[in-house]
Amino acid sequence: MRPMTDDEARAFLTVGTRTGKLAVVRADGRPHVSPIWFVLDGGDLVFTTWKDSVKGRSLRRDPRVALTVDDEEPPFAFVMVEGEVTLSEDPDALLRWATTIGGRYMGADRAERYGHRNAVPGELLVRLVPSKIIGRAGIAE
């Protein structure tokens, strides 16, 4: 196993359609983790979520999150991100980022359709500002 540099860890996050597994804490103190589609904006991770989903409600109550992206093929690798989120409902920013995210996961030709489908009232734009990023490569070596 070897540590990734910061640049390697950020590059790892952006490969193809890798999803983030976002962990939050529910009101009753139980953990919750679900896959999210995200893109990087400089050092931040940007994604959207429905306001009244478990994720949305948890983030509105407590901005502290953790996120993992991993490579599930030998020799295995992962990046873990910790930090806090800020939330926005600005419709222009929401449309812009939902379209960018759609482009990453659905392909350029479907980006706009995805953007418009997700940039609707009730959807939150979430910006995760990392306080810590750890990357490990060659886990099984």
Place this chain on the structure above:
Amino acid sequence: MRPMTDDEARAFLTVGTRTGKLAVVRADGRPHVSPIWFVLDGGDLVFTTWKDSVKGRSLRRDPRVALTVDDEEPPFAFVMVEGEVTLSEDPDALLRWATTIGGRYMGADRAERYGHRNAVPGELLVRLVPSKIIGRAGIAE
């Protein structure tokens, strides 16, 4: 998007070297998520972790966990598991399961080596008993 049956969800968990992303809650209330190697034992998920890792310490304090496995290629799919864990330090069971887990992720020829490396004092055998399993396929369809 369409729901998976229970059987589909369990089968999804066991495909190839897919890892679980295990979420726990730290002592200070922050979430933590990290990739784990696991196998199914009937309805339970079995894995090992180091007693004094963030995971190990969190599980000893609070047995409530969440776990996600997903397919990161279009049309995307995921399974989410919620439940509680029980912990054991029984050396024979630890060796048996560490070897089985090694076989899944490292291949049959390296299973025994991995088993012996991980079945050591200080390593916990963790059994996750699901209270809820949700599967969704064709997310982007």
